[in-house]
Amino acid sequence: MPKIVHFRDDCIGCFSCVEHAPSNWEIGEDGKATLKRSKKKNSTFVATITDVEIECNCNAAMSCPVGIIRVQDDNGRVIE
Numbered sequence: 001m002p003k004i005v006h007f008r009d010d011c012i013g014c015f016s017c018v019e020h021a022p023s024n025w026e027i028g029e030d031g032k033a034t035l036k037r038s039k040k041k042n043s044t045f046v047a048t049i050t051d052v053e054i055e056c057n058c059n060a061a062m063s064c065p066v067g068i069i070r071v072q073d074d075n076g077r078v079i080e
């Protein structure tokens with residue numbers, strides 16, 4: 001399954017990921033983006049996504065001003 005990796009500590013809460021992929025992102029009570037249905041892994045949050053969720057999350061990753069969203073394919077290769 002494709003995956004999103006979010007380096008949440010560095011999030012500045014700009015809202016761009018939520019605008020691009022609202023089914024995967026929301027703003028948490030602390031003002032940072034939260035990756036829905038994710039699990040904490042070391043200092044990151046990781047969520048599996050479906051193929052149809054790849055495009056909007058690549059757009060979210062491209063739009064992130066601090067570059068803390070990675071979208072990976074089935075083999076762990078970084079797509080965006």
Ligand code: SF4
Pocket residue numbers: 010011012013014015016017018032033060063064065066067068069
């Ligand atoms: S686009 Fe990046 S900096 Fe902006 S809220 Fe989302 S994760 Fe945080």
